[in-house]
Amino acid sequence: MSGNFKEQFGHDIELIDREIGAFTPNVEAPLFYDPIRYMLNLKGKRIRPLLVLLCAEACAGKKENALAAAAAVELLHNFTLVHDDIMDQDDFRRGQLTVHKKWDISTAILAGDGLMGLAFQKLLESPVGDRAVMTARMVQTMIIICEGQALDKSFENQKLVSVEQYMDMIARKTAVLLELSCELGGLAAETDDKTIENLKKFGYHLGLGFQIQDDLLDIIAAENNLGKKIGSDLKMHKQTLLTIRLREKLRQPDFYDKDLETFKKLLHDTGVQGEIETEYKSQFRLAFAALECLPVTSQRDRLYSLAKMIENRTWR
Amino acid sequence: MSGNFKEQFGHDIELIDREIGAFTPNVEAPLFYDPIRYMLNLKGKRIRPLLVLLCAEACAGKKENALAAAAAVELLHNFTLVHDDIMDQDDFRRGQLTVHKKWDISTAILAGDGLMGLAFQKLLESPVGDRAVMTARMVQTMIIICEGQALDKSFENQKLVSVEQYMDMIARKTAVLLELSCELGGLAAETDDKTIENLKKFGYHLGLGFQIQDDLLDIIAAENNLGKKIGSDLKMHKQTLLTIRLREKLRQPDFYDKDLETFKKLLHDTGVQGEIETEYKSQFRLAFAALECLPVTSQRDRLYSLAKMIENRTWR
Numbered sequence: 001m002s003g004n005f006k007e008q009f010g011h012d013i014e015l016i017d018r019e020i021g022a023f024t025p026n027v028e029a030p031l032f033y034d035p036i037r038y039m040l041n042l043k044g045k046r047i048r049p050l051l052v053l054l055c056a057e058a059c060a061g062k063k064e065n066a067l068a069a070a071a072a073v074e075l076l077h078n079f080t081l082v083h084d085d086i087m088d089q090d091d092f093r094r095g096q097l098t099v100h101k102k103w104d105i106s107t108a109i110l111a112g113d114g115l116m117g118l119a120f121q122k123l124l125e126s127p128v129g130d131r132a133v134m135t136a137r138m139v140q141t142m143i144i145i146c147e148g149q150a151l152d153k154s155f156e157n158q159k160l161v162s163v164e165q166y167m168d169m170i171a172r173k174t175a176v177l178l179e180l181s182c183e184l185g186g187l188a189a190e191t192d193d194k195t196i197e198n199l200k201k202f203g204y205h206l207g208l209g210f211q212i213q214d215d216l217l218d219i220i221a222a223e224n225n226l227g228k229k230i231g232s233d234l235k236m237h238k239q240t241l242l243t244i245r246l247r248e249k250l251r252q253p254d255f256y257d258k259d260l261e262t263f264k265k266l267l268h269d270t271g272v273q274g275e276i277e278t279e280y281k282s283q284f285r286l287a288f289a290a291l292e293c294l295p296v297t298s299q300r301d302r303l304y305s306l307a308k309m310i311e312n313r314t315w316r
Numbered sequence: 317m318s319g320n321f322k323e324q325f326g327h328d329i330e331l332i333d334r335e336i337g338a339f340t341p342n343v344e345a346p347l348f349y350d351p352i353r354y355m356l357n358l359k360g361k362r363i364r365p366l367l368v369l370l371c372a373e374a375c376a377g378k379k380e381n382a383l384a385a386a387a388a389v390e391l392l393h394n395f396t397l398v399h400d401d402i403m404d405q406d407d408f409r410r411g412q413l414t415v416h417k418k419w420d421i422s423t424a425i426l427a428g429d430g431l432m433g434l435a436f437q438k439l440l441e442s443p444v445g446d447r448a449v450m451t452a453r454m455v456q457t458m459i460i461i462c463e464g465q466a467l468d469k470s471f472e473n474q475k476l477v478s479v480e481q482y483m484d485m486i487a488r489k490t491a492v493l494l495e496l497s498c499e500l501g502g503l504a505a506e507t508d509d510k511t512i513e514n515l516k517k518f519g520y521h522l523g524l525g526f527q528i529q530d531d532l533l534d535i536i537a538a539e540n541n542l543g544k545k546i547g548s549d550l551k552m553h554k555q556t557l558l559t560i561r562l563r564e565k566l567r568q569p570d571f572y573d574k575d576l577e578t579f580k581k582l583l584h585d586t587g588v589q590g591e592i593e594t595e596y597k598s599q600f601r602l603a604f605a606a607l608e609c610l611p612v613t614s615q616r617d618r619l620y621s622l623a624k625m626i627e628n629r630t631w632r
Contacts, residue, residue, distance in 0.1 A: 028467065028484070029467055029470075031466040086422070087422035106469060107466075109403065117455055121459065130448075135436070139437045143430060147344075153347060153423075154345075154347045168344070
């Protein structure tokens with residue numbers, strides 16, 4: 001998929017990267033700005049800012065009017081990554097040392113704080129839309145993401161997490177940011193409320209589908225595709241939809257000690273893998289249905305194409 | 317001073333505390349909201365939100381129009397405290413365990429993030445003023461505060477910090493938030509640009525004076541006045557105006573191993589203590605001069621009274 005992805009979205013990603021990097025560091029404070037630059041240079045897939053741009057264009061908005069919001073959601077996403085990596089004690093991200101490993105925890109806390117500040121600063125540079133409304137929506141989303149991360153952490157000490165609890169957690173931790181990305185695209189295009197609702201629905205279900213699929217890929221993705229280690233959730237005893245469904249099936253509270261291959265076979269033989277695939281695909285279907293409500297344009301096709309690439313991905 | 321302070325500002329502090337606590341926690345995420353409530357219940361002196369209210373009233377603004385901004389600066393201040401306590405490895409604040417000691421580092425990182433989110437959310441509830449402009453100013457200030465904290469941390473590994481570097485650091489770490497508080501008070505009163513400039517100047521110099529005085533009080537304040545341990549800067553080998561001036565005098569690079577009494581005597585005998593007192597008092601004088609530019613009202617007198625209480629304090 002990588003080649004096709006680059007071909008279709010490479011130009012947009014260049015624009016996004018330029019916008020993200022467009023801040024002036026205080027040269028006296030390299031301990032603050034170096035890790036921020038380092039993190040931004042790890043070059044994520046930029047899915048969220050792409051959603052902002054494509055949603056704006058699908059609503060007949062101008063790309064340049066959505067760039068600030070696009071950069072803002074990516075900066076916000078990077079804030080969550082830096083702080084989450086500390087909490088999850090992850091040593092690597094995209095094959096590179098995480099910020100707290102390359103520097104230290106204090107530096108990483110500050111870098112995360114800074115990325116959050118830069119995110120709001122960037123959003124407030126939006127050339128169109130009600131900046132106070134856009135910022136209020138981003139603040140609200142950011143608080144919900146923190147709630148989601150707190151829930152995820154609390155699950156580590158909770159034996160029996162229900163499917164409902166898990167879905168609520170990933171809705172907060174993942175789906176609301178994709179929802180916000182699509183909404184901000186619509187706001188940057190100054191589109192109508194009805195369309196905004198459909199964009200939000202699209203982003204929200206895309207986010208749920210993405211996360212459920214992500215948990216599955218943690219187990220079944222081919223090794224060495226991207227920086228993330230395979231099986232890391234299992235190793236960290238994370239509760240995911242996989243472990244919850246397996247537990248329901250097997251009435252066996254603990255299988256974290258199993259090796260990856262045994263766990264994979266279990267997933268397959270119990271039919272849990274098939275169930276999970278059905279579940280994330282049904283989320284993608286809901287996302288596509290919301291997309292159908294937008295006017296038929298080549299811009300809508302690009303949005304569809306991006307979502308389809310995500311659904312069919314084999315990488316994490 | 318405590319009795320007089322309470323008498324004059326107790327009612328305002330009650331209003332501030334009510335406004336700060338007026339958010340609805342997600343009951344499913346106690347790991348996120350409990351430490352936030354805990355931190356806010358430690359009951360700081362609320363100097364910054366008081367400045368917002370008093371500045372608004374000194375510009376003929378209504379107190380109720382400034383309450384959201386007042387709560388916002390206090391929430392922002394508490395965000396910096398929670399994250400700084402992790403970085404400085406402080407175990408106590410106001411005689412109580414710090415958040416990362418009572419819970420853990422992950423919980424404290426999230427609590428700080430949440431306080432920052434709540435600060436922006438609160439500011440965006442302002443009933444008057446251009447909310448986008450107010451938020452932009454708060455974001456800018458928050459980034460500068462992070463730069464200041466990064467500088468402070470980097471000084472720990474720097475043998476020879478200059479007076480200029482130190483003053484730049486405390487301007488960022490402390491003075492800009494008091495400056496912002498006064499500015500937001502003026503904005504909430506929808507006053508003119510000239511007055512806003514004077515309010516900012518007042519807050520900025522008050523902040524510098526406050527911080528230099530604070531460094532001195534770390535050494536010479538009477539024990540057990542408030543939660544903070546006396547001599548903690550010395551123990552942490554912090555570079556302050558005291559150590560910088562002493563080094564200039566004695567051409568001796570290291571006196572951190574001296575005990576508190578010896579250090580106190582050194583400060584006194586070298587005349588450094590007197591110099592520091594002169595320096596912070598001159599900052600307060602600049603603050604009072606800015607205040608003189610405001611119209612003479614009983615509200616201005618209250619602002620003067622608060623600043624005077626700070627200048628004459630013997631507590632940290």
